[in-house]
Each structure stands twice: as C-alpha cells, then as structure tokens.
Amino acid sequence: MNPTPERDDDALLSELGEALRLYDQPPADVTAAAKELFTWRTVDAELAALTFDSLLDDEPAAVRSTAAAPRLLTFEADGIAVELEVEADPAAGRRLVGQVVPPRTGDLELVVGGRTARAPVDDIGRFVVDLPDEPQRIRLRLTVGARAISVVALV
Amino acid sequence: MDQREVAATVRRAAAGDHAAWDALVDGFGSMVWAVTSGYRLGRADTAEVVQTTWLRLVENLDRITQPEAVGAWLATTARREALRMVKLRGREIVTDDESRLSRDDVPGQFPDPEAHVLTADRDRRLWDAFERLPDRCRALLRLLMLVEPRYAEVAAALDMPIGSIGPTRARCLDRLRRLLGDEGGA
Numbered sequence: 297m298n299p300t301p302e303r304d305d306d307a308l309l310s311e312l313g314e315a316l317r318l319y320d321q322p323p324a325d326v327t328a329a330a331k332e333l334f335t336w337r338t339v340d341a342e343l344a345a346l347t348f349d350s351l352l353d354d355e356p357a358a359v360r361s362t363a364a365a366p367r368l369l370t371f372e373a374d375g376i377a378v379e380l381e382v383e384a385d386p387a388a389g390r391r392l393v394g395q396v397v398p399p400r401t402g403d404l405e406l407v408v409g410g411r412t413a414r415a416p417v418d419d420i421g422r423f424v425v426d427l428p429d430e431p432q433r434i435r436l437r438l439t440v441g442a443r444a445i446s447v448v449a450l451v
Numbered sequence: 452m453d454q455r456e457v458a459a460t461v462r463r464a465a466a467g468d469h470a471a472w473d474a475l476v477d478g479f480g481s482m483v484w485a486v487t488s489g490y491r492l493g494r495a496d497t498a499e500v501v502q503t504t505w506l507r508l509v510e511n512l513d514r515i516t517q518p519e520a521v522g523a524w525l526a527t528t529a530r531r532e533a534l535r536m537v538k539l540r541g542r543e544i545v546t547d548d549e550s551r552l553s554r555d556d557v558p559g560q561f562p563d564p565e566a567h568v569l570t571a572d573r574d575r576r577l578w579d580a581f582e583r584l585p586d587r588c589r590a591l592l593r594l595l596m597l598v599e600p601r602y603a604e605v606a607a608a609l610d611m612p613i614g615s616i617g618p619t620r621a622r623c624l625d626r627l628r629r630l631l632g633d634e635g636g637a
Contacts, residue, residue, distance in 0.1 A: 309592065309595060311573075311577065312577055312596060315574040315577040316578065316596065321481060326484070329498075329502055331472065333502065337512070343510045344510070345511050345514065346510070431539045448503075448506055448510075
C-alpha cells in the first residue's frame with residue numbers, strides 16, 4: 297500500500313509535467329525574438345558587455361535598495377568602458393549621465409522603444425540624455441573616435 | 452546536445468554561425484523560460500528578462516571561458532536578470548519562501564488554465580496545487596520537469612548546492628501532495 301517514496305515522487309513529477317506542459321513552454325514569439333538577437337553581433341557597432349550594476353552587485357540580496365543611492369552601471373568593450381549613472385530628480389525626471397573611459401569625443405544615439413534621441417559626447421567623454429519615467433530597455437550607440445559601441449541596458 | 456556538442460555550438464555561434472545560435476536558443480530556451488517564469492514577473496517582463504538573458508549571451512559569446520557550461524551560465528544569467536527586473540519594479544524579493552505561501556501576484560498574467568482546454572479535472576487540481584507552492588518549490592519543480600535537466604544548471608538557476616536539490620525536490624513534492632489533499636500523489 298505504501299510505494300517507495302522515490303517512485304511515488306517520480307510519478308507525481310511526471311504527472312505534474314504533463315499537466316503543466318501546455319503552459320510552461322516559451323511562447324513562439326519569445327523564441328523567435330531570441331533567435332533574432334543574434335543579428336546584434338553583426339550590426340555596425342561593438343556590443344559592450346555589462347560588467348557591473350549597483351542594483352545587483354553592490355549590496356546583499358536581503359537589503360532592499362532605497363531611492364537614495366543612484367544606480368551605477370559599467371559596460372565594457374575591448375579597451376573601452378562606458379559608465380552610466382541613472383539620476384532621478386522628482387522635478388526634472390530621470391536622466392542618464394555617462395562617461396566614456398578613457399575619454400573620447402563623439403556623439404550618441406539613444407533608442408527607447410521606437411524613438412531615437414541624439415546627444416554629444418563632450419571632450420572629456422561625458423554625456424547626458426533624458427530617460428523615460430518608467431524603467432525599460434534602452435540602447436545606446438556611441439560613436440567615439442574611430443569606435444562605434446553599442447550598449448543595451450535595462451534602466 | 453551533450454557537453455561537447457554544446458561547446459562546439461557555442462564556438463560556432465561565436466564565429467558568426469546563425470544556425471548554431473538558433474540551436475542554442477532551441478536547446479536552452481525552455482530552461483531559460485522556466486527559470487524566468489519562477490519570478491512571477493508577468494508576461495511582458497518575463498519575456499523581457501528572457502530577451503535580456505539571450506542578449507547577455509550575445510554580448511559575451513567571445514568571452515565565455517567554459518563553453519560546455521553555457522547552460523549553467525544561462526541559468527545564472529536568467530536568475531540575475533530576473534532579480535534585476537524584480538528590483539527595478541520595486542517588488543519584494545522572496546528569500547525564505549518556505550516561510551510563506553505567496554499568492555500576491557496579479558492573476559491572469561499567465562495563460563489562465565480555465566481559458567484553455569484543461570481536459571482532466573486532475574490536471575486543473577494539479578495546476579492549482581502547484582500555483583500554491585512556495586516560489587522556490589515552483590522554480591525547482593519547473594526546472595526538474597524539463598527533459599533531462601542538468602543538475603549543474605538547476606543549481607546555478609536556483610543558487611543552490613547540487614547536493615540539496617534531491618532533498619528539496621522531495622520536500623516540495625511532499626508539500627504538493629499535501630496541497631492536493633493527500634490522495635497519495637500519483
């Protein structure tokens with residue numbers, strides 16, 4: 297009357313798997329979009345990699361972040377870093393303040409949703425752009441010196 | 452894909468082979484989706500986290516030091532990207548889910564079982580019981596229901612030692628059984 301626990305567990309897990317299968321597969325559009333992302337490798341800019349995010353890397357998981365500390369992110373491409381700070385001013389809204397290290401002059405495009413904004417990167421590698429109120433995925437394309445660097449961030 | 456195939460596929464993708472990339476998405480897509488779905492982020496944010504996870508791999512294809520372990524890398528990345536989204540949305544992070552049964556998510560964010568054809572009543576009751584499990588249990592069971600889950604990936608996804616997967620699995624299934632109203636499981 298009492299089956300071995302392992303076999304019992306295997307049977308229950310497999311039955312659960314059957315019951316949930318319909319709902320637990322990645323939707324086709326999500327899979328298609330993931331495959332499409334590969335083309336980002338071939339766009340005309342180096343894709344910088346996220347190496348630091350204060351949201352995740354700065355504090356123990358148990359501590360809830362407060363609005364007091366600005367969010368800092370670092371992206372790196374070959375020999376060049378892009379440091380970002382998200383400034384939230386209740387009156388002026390959210391801004392992204394950035395620094396290219398080592399400093400390079402140039403300009404940038406910020407793509408949010410379907411919209412593109414442009415801004416200069418000054419002679420010490422700094423830039424400022426406005427952000428939408430709601431956190432979302434943004435893409436920055438920096439043209440500095442002879443390099444074109446692409447940064448994708450959730451800010 | 453065995454580990455050698457996985458490593459070779461990562462290298463081919465890094466060399467620009469789009470078909471190899473597609474094979475990675477097909478091979479690990481269910482796992483990434485399962486990890487991300489465990490955070491009850493809602494359909495749009497879950498999809499966003501999945502995209503960001505794959506984008507991180509695109510960014511890092513040239514830098515992956517252990518291509519054979521890309522599954523564990525993806526599992527870790529999916530967990531971190533989900534946590535990032537949770538924090539951005541200002542939601543509470545459940546760290547000790549055995550202590551609470553959270554039902555605080557917005558209903559209807561995933562396909563409502565009622566809206567689909569759930570033929571068997573048994574399936575619906577399993578689904579209901581599953582949804583009442585603590586987050587960590589649901590995350591673990593979701594991963595274990597994948598075809599041939601690799602324990603290294605499960606451990607990476609849940610930030611849990613490999614050695615505690617078995618005991619936790621047993622505890623979670625026991626809990627599920629009790630939620631089902633002790634019919635002896637299967």
